[in-house]
Amino acid sequence: MTQAPTPTADTVRRLVRPLHPQSTGHATGRAAGPDVRPVREGHEYTWWVGTEQVLRLAPDRDASARRRRELRLRDLVRPHLPVTVPVSVAHGDWAPGLAYTLDTAVPGGTADEHEVSAVGEADIAGLLGGLLAVPVRQAEALGVPHTAPRSLDALRRMAVQAAERLAAADEFDATRLHLTASGAAQLAARHGAAVLTHHGLDGEHVVVSADGRVRGVLDWTEAALGDPAEDIAGLAAAVGSPAAVRAATLAGYGPRPCLRGLWLARCDTVLQLAGRIEGRAPGSLPLLRSRLRRAWEPILLERVTDFKEDDTP
Numbered sequence: 001m002t003q004a005p006t007p008t009a010d011t012v013r014r015l016v017r018p019l020h021p022q023s024t025g026h027a028t029g030r031a032a033g034p035d036v037r038p039v040r041e042g043h044e045y046t047w048w049v050g051t052e053q054v055l056r057l058a059p060d061r062d063a064s065a066r067r068r069r070e071l072r073l074r075d076l077v078r079p080h081l082p083v084t085v086p087v088s089v090a091h092g093d094w095a096p097g098l099a100y101t102l103d104t105a106v107p108g109g110t111a112d113e114h115e116v117s118a119v120g121e122a123d124i125a126g127l128l129g130g131l132l133a134v135p136v137r138q139a140e141a142l143g144v145p146h147t148a149p150r151s152l153d154a155l156r157r158m159a160v161q162a163a164e165r166l167a168a169a170d171e172f173d174a175t176r177l178h179l180t181a182s183g184a185a186q187l188a189a190r191h192g193a194a195v196l197t198h199h200g201l202d203g204e205h206v207v208v209s210a211d212g213r214v215r216g217v218l219d220w221t222e223a224a225l226g227d228p229a230e231d232i233a234g235l236a237a238a239v240g241s242p243a244a245v246r247a248a249t250l251a252g253y254g255p256r257p258c259l260r261g262l263w264l265a266r267c268d269t270v271l272q273l274a275g276r277i278e279g280r281a282p283g284s285l286p287l288l289r290s291r292l293r294r295a296w297e298p299i300l301l302e303r304v305t306d307f308k309e310d311d312t313p
Helices: 009-019 061-080 118-133 136-141 152-168 181-186 229-239 241-250 255-277 285-295
Strands: 036-038 046-049 053-057 088-095 098-104 195-197 206-208 214-217 224-226
Touching: 009 036, 009 046, 009 053, 009 088, 009 098, 061 088, 061 098, 061 118, 061 136, 118 195, 118 214, 118 229, 118 241, 136 195, 136 224, 152 181, 152 255, 206 229, 229 241, 229 255, 229 285, 241 255, 255 285
Parallel strands: none
Antiparallel strands: 036 046, 046 053, 053 098, 088 098, 195 224, 206 214
16 A cells, blocks of 8 residues: 655645745745645544645545546535535545545535534434435445444443443443343444445534535545444434434434434544543543533433334334
């Protein structure tokens, strides 16, 4: 696998300068290109170009393949969604065999920064409903992979152990993780229920405006055909379990996938926080604590659901 060198500001300027011929250096008047800067610390392959474009550089060939597929996938999903999907204004290779895309920025903050309003929940419902409407065969034709659903019971067992370690560190009440093996079995993914999923709907990728509207969804490189509960899980940690479940219900999902997504999110956030506290995983402690809090917000659906009926999709 080809591993790229870490890009610098000069690397980025040389790449985007031909796309910004109007930019000039402040001191000399010669062409210098637009202002460039990493989007944030630790994201050395994603750069702001001016204030209205984002340059994303693939670090290896596998990421390059996903980046090129994303260009076609965004065109496929865009007509189905009520929220903005970034548009590429340029794409190519920034190093031999390594792809880049220069995208228009989607105005707004992230779901980690802004609370989602009631109208924003309707935006999320439209997102989930739009993904349901994307023809699976068309996504397959683009090379979008199928992903097998995760075992909720295996995840539950790992989370129970992590919750006990978090309890010892005074970070979490382990008794809250009351999902049993039988309960996990009832929430197993249904066969034949694969849909197109974003598979990365965390707070960083959901663009939210100051008024609580969901304005766009970023980074479609991990999209997969698989378990829709994965997107519900991502949203539960990003915008809170009540908002995520209400939006999924409005999109047409029944109690089973909603509760499966809820418990995927809860187990994931416990494991992620434990990994960070124990020094085995990266991440911001305040952010991971916030995502755990959101995923563990109580919802009425937990107390009123009976699984005797077939709760599809």
